[in-house]
Amino acid sequence: MEPALIFRRLFVAIVIFAVALPANATDHIVGDNHGWNPGINYTLWAGNHTFFVGDLISFRYQRNQYNVYMVNKTGYDNCTLEGALGNWSSGKDFIELNESKRYYFICGNGLCFGGMKVTVFVAELPTSPPPSHYNNHTSGAQSILRQFASTVPGILAGIFTGIWI
Numbered sequence: 007m008e009p010a011l012i013f014r015r016l017f018v019a020i021v022i023f024a025v026a027l028p029a030n031a032t033d034h035i036v037g038d039n040h041g042w043n044p045g046i047n048y049t050l051w052a053g054n055h056t057f058f059v060g061d062l063i064s065f066r067y068q069r070n071q072y073n074v075y076m077v078n079k080t081g082y083d084n085c086t087l088e089g090a091l092g093n094w095s096s097g098k099d100f101i102e103l104n105e106s107k108r109y110y111f112i113c114g115n116g117l118c119f120g121g122m123k124v125t126v127f128v129a130e131l132p133t134s135p136p137p138s139h140y141n142n143h144t145s146g147a148q149s150i151l152r153q154f155a156s157t158v159p160g161i162l163a164g165i166f167t168g169i170w171i
């Protein structure tokens with residue numbers, strides 16, 4: 007295979023890769039460089055961020071000193087852990103925001119009362135098309151392209167078997 011041809015196919019592969027993959031998920035570090043600690047207004051922090059399905063929220067804190075509980079609204083309002091939906095304590099916890107809904111996180115060792123609580127609303131990805139407004143041909147083709155291009159082996163196979171050019 008000629009080098010020029012390889013470069014052309016590589017270019018096409020990169021373009022398809024960039025177009026077909028969803029935008030990178032954002033990691034929202036709670037409290038930014040202040041982390042997960044007492045005395046921080048996390049309402050202000052949350053107001054400065056926009057959360058989409060698939061994003062991560064991450065808590066950075068002194069391990070063994072604090073922790074993170076995912077609770078419901080009652081737990082958030084009252085700083086209680088009943089019916090907690092999850093808990094983390096590694097000191098560097100990454101939590102995937104899988105659903106479009108309001109999430110509630112609190113510190114489980116009493117410091118919730120001191121303000122170690124944060125709630126975020128996670129919105130649907132703006133690029134996810136409402137299915138009813140799209141014809142099936144377009145979305146079908148997009149989904150096949152996405153599936154194919156989202157595997158690096160698929161890309162490499164495409165370059166070297168030359169199916170695109």
Ligand SMILES: *[C@@H]1O[C@H](CO)[C@@H](O)[C@H](O)[C@H]1NC(C)=O
Nearest residue numbers: 046047048049050051120121
């Ligand atoms: C955080 O800041 C908001 C907006 O200034 C304010 O309404 C809220 O009371 C503050 N929360 C705390 C716990 O200080």
Ligand SMILES: *[C@@H]1O[C@H](CO)[C@@H](O)[C@H](O)[C@H]1NC(C)=O
Nearest residue numbers: 038049050051052053054055
């Ligand atoms: C919100 O973001 C703006 C712009 O980056 C910044 O100036 C401001 O300090 C931020 N506020 C908080 C509470 O993080």
Ligand SMILES: *[C@@H]1O[C@H](CO)[C@@H](O)[C@H](O)[C@H]1NC(C)=O
Nearest residue numbers: 079080081082083084085086
């Ligand atoms: C939780 O707090 C609310 C007020 O924010 C109160 O009305 C309610 O009774 C409390 N629930 C429990 C279970 O303590």
Ligand SMILES: *[C@@H]1O[C@H](CO)[C@@H](O)[C@H](O)[C@H]1NC(C)=O
Nearest residue numbers: 077078079080081088089090
């Ligand atoms: C939160 O969970 C507790 C315990 O399961 C439950 O009693 C409470 O009603 C729930 N609150 C909400 C708002 O769902």
Ligand SMILES: *[C@@H]1O[C@H](CO)[C@@H](O)[C@H](O)[C@H]1NC(C)=O
Nearest residue numbers: 075087089090091092093094
């Ligand atoms: C914390 O999470 C573990 C599993 O990850 C669970 O077994 C445990 O019951 C949870 N603790 C509370 C208080 O929810």
Ligand SMILES: *[C@@H]1O[C@H](CO)[C@@H](O)[C@H](O)[C@H]1NC(C)=O
Nearest residue numbers: 076091092101102103104105
């Ligand atoms: C989000 O989804 C992943 C994989 O589907 C799962 O491992 C993870 O536990 C989920 N996270 C939450 C907070 O539900």
Ligand SMILES: *[C@@H]1O[C@H](CO)[C@@H](O)[C@H](O)[C@H]1NC(C)=O
Nearest residue numbers: 137138139140141142143145
């Ligand atoms: C798209 O496919 C669904 C079933 O998969 C069908 O119900 C719907 O009528 C189709 N829409 C169009 C515009 O062909």
